[in-house]
Amino acid sequence: MSQRKRPHNAPSSQSKGARNSMVLLADEDDDVSYTQPSTSQVQKGLDRLTPAQVDLKTAEVVQFIFVKDQKKIPIRRADIVKHVVKEYRNIYPEILKRTSRTFETVFGLSLKEIDSKNHVYILVNKLDPPDGELLSMTPSNPKTGLLFVILGIIFMKGGVVKESMVWNTLKKLRVDPGEKHVDFGDVKKVVIEEFVKQRYLEHVRVPHTEPLEFEFRWGQRADIEVSKVKLLEFMGQLHDQDPQSWSQQYREATTPQASTAPSGPVSQR
Structure with a gap:
């Protein structure tokens, strides 16, 4: 039997991702003219x-x-x-x-x-939110809950985690990335496009992998807006566990660190 060949001009999902990355880079290069x-x-x-x-x-x-x-x-x-x-x-x-x-x-x-x-x-x-909570975890904002789960997975695994682990963990929480979710719709699209575009997450290609593999890391907005103490408390509620039982993560969450974000408002750039 003859096999149906894919047309040469039909883009694969990998080539689409690469092309999207090139578009993003091109957009960033627009600033060179200024x-x-x-x-x-x-x-x-x-x-x-x-x-x-x-x-x-x-x-x-x-x-x-x-x-x-x-x-x-x-x-x-x-x-x-x-x-x-x-x-x-x-x-x-x-x-x-x-x-x-x-x-x-x-x-x-x-x-x-x-x-x-x-x-x-x-x-x-600039105003402190109620209870020091930087991102609203109200039931009316289910996407924020999804984001907190993913940020929690990354935080608990030392700051970087393979994409496959995130999808597998979400499946255990009955959020299947391969199925349309009642609250999120296309879960992968929300995570990879929306959260990454908003700079809550970084979606980074792992070099020298075949087939292609990707990793998730905290994004620049998450570093500024998300309290690791609140996140650890959230993970404790999710797993019915005392946050202090994760000693390494608890130390990291409660140790004051110099912020990588600017200490004040921008003025000249």
């Missing part, structure tokens, strides 16, 4: 504009960041400059400084840079 203006250039730009013009552009940037943040999508400098700042790019540092000040003083939010290489920002609530 050169940070000097202080004197910014001042010259401000001298040519009225205060009302600068305030209006600042308000547009604030609105743009708010819209992105509603979906927890990190905001890239390249997108701010390209889609909002546009012809005002020579005063971008001043606009970003005023934007950051607006979030701080009006909304109680901090605009933090989580990726200094590609200039990527997120909004963080």
Whole structure:
């Protein structure tokens, strides 16, 4: 019997993933065209504009960041400059400084840079949430529960875990990545596309593996927003176990560490 051959132009799932990664890299390269203006250039730009013009552009940037943040999508400098700042790019540092000040003083939010290489920002609530809980674990937000489970798996396994282990663990919790879930829909799509895009997770290819293997790690947003103490308490409830019984993880969760995130709001980038 003759076998049906796949058309040469039909992309495999691996090639799709590789192509998506290339698109992401291309998007990040958009920022190469932007050169940070000097202080004197910014001042010259401000001298040519009225205060009302600068305030209006600042308000547009604030609105743009708010819209992105509603979906927890990190905001890239390249997108701010390209889609909002546009012809005002020579005063971008001043606009970003005023934007950051607006979030701080009006909304109680901090605009933090989580990726200094590609200039990527997120909004963080400066006000302490109830009980110190940074991510809401309410039943009305089941996706957050799914995220906490995955972050917990990674944390309990030392900070990095194979993709296959995550799927197998979810199956044991009756969340089968191969089936459509009543709350999450396509589980793999939520995890690999949504959580990774939001920078809660990193999905990293393991080199020199055939077939291809991937690993999950904590993302930059998770490092800022997720309390490891609260996460360990959550895992304790999940397994009906005292969090202190995981001595190594408990020490890591309760030991004060210097944050890798910027200590204050962004001002000049």
